[in-house]
Amino acid sequence: MRKPFIAGNWKMNMTPSEGRAFAAELDKALKHTPVRIAVAPPFITIPAVVEVLKHSSIQVASQNMADHESGAYTGEVSPAMLKDAGVSVVILGHSERRSLYGETDAVVNAKLHLALKHEFDVILCVGETLEERESGKLEEVLKRQIVEGLKGVNGHAMSAITVAYEPVWAIGTGKTATPQDANDAHAFIRTVVEGLYGKSVAESLIIQYGGSVKPSNVSDLMAMEHIDGALVGGASLTLEQFVPIVTFDAR
Numbered sequence: 697m698r699k700p701f702i703a704g705n706w707k708m709n710m711t712p713s714e715g716r717a718f719a720a721e722l723d724k725a726l727k728h729t730p731v732r733i734a735v736a737p738p739f740i741t742i743p744a745v746v747e748v749l750k751h752s753s754i755q756v757a758s759q760n761m762a763d764h765e766s767g768a769y770t771g772e773v774s775p776a777m778l779k780d781a782g783v784s785v786v787i788l789g790h791s792e793r794r795s796l797y798g799e800t801d802a803v804v805n806a807k808l809h810l811a812l813k814h815e816f817d818v819i820l821c822v823g824e825t826l827e828e829r830e831s832g833k834l835e836e837v838l839k840r841q842i843v844e845g846l847k848g849v850n851g852h853a854m855s856a857i858t859v860a861y862e863p864v865w866a867i868g869t870g871k872t873a874t875p876q877d878a879n880d881a882h883a884f885i886r887t888v889v890e891g892l893y894g895k896s897v898a899e900s901l902i903i904q905y906g907g908s909v910k911p912s913n914v915s916d917l918m919a920m921e922h923i924d925g926a927l928v929g930g931a932s933l934t935l936e937q938f939v940p941i942v943t944f945d946a947r
């Protein structure tokens with residue numbers, strides 16, 4: 697049985713004081729929820745949110761992390777800094793990092809190794825653009841992102857890794873992949889992981905879907921065999937939307 701995992705990616709939203717107030721309300725509203733939950737505030741908002749959630753089961757994630765331990769990397773945030781601040785999960789390879797900030801699979805892989813070394817759980821994001829999907833390259837792109845992203849990672853470390861399938865064309869656009877399309881992509885990802893690590897690792901891998909997840913579509917998505925959770929952007933910013941997503945109707 698794979699335990700559902702739902703994470704809210706706040707992106708560049710929520711000042712420290714907004715994040716503190718929102719996290720406190722979220723914690724109140726989501727007590728005793730049987731789902732694993734994480735929120736990913738912007739770096740500067742992390743300490744305020746960690747403080748509010750220190751006795752909560754809601755985990756605090758970062759949206760990114762440096763690809764070096766320390767040193768002359770202006771503007772970057774190191775693994776040790778995140779660890780010390782109380783972060784337990786890092787999101788790596790989000791499509792906005794890949795497309796807007798030029799992160800390659802090799803960079804994502806370097807970050808992933810550092811994150812594992814510092815004993816973080818990782819959400820590794822993969823997903824195709826509309827152009828790639830329409831030109832029949834869906835599987836090629838997903839396979840490359842999984843194989844290159846996980847290069848050099850051994851099977852034992854896989855229990856720390858969640859994969860988020862986020863079709864780029866569905867992120868922030870209001871367009872959601874149909875549950876069937878998403879499930880097909882998730883099944884393919886599981887097959888690739890099985891090829892790398894065998895059946896038991898593949899069967900226990902949590903694969904989140906991301907891209908315009910909302911209260912109205914979460915239950916249909918979560919009902920699919922290979923969809924084990926969600927990475928939620930826009931709809932993670934209000935209680936009205938995030939609470940019903942996390943408390944989706946399990947069927």
Ligand code: PGA
Nearest residue numbers: 867868907908928929930
């Ligand atoms: P969205 O973003 O839910 O706003 O589409 C998802 C994501 O980018 O993680």
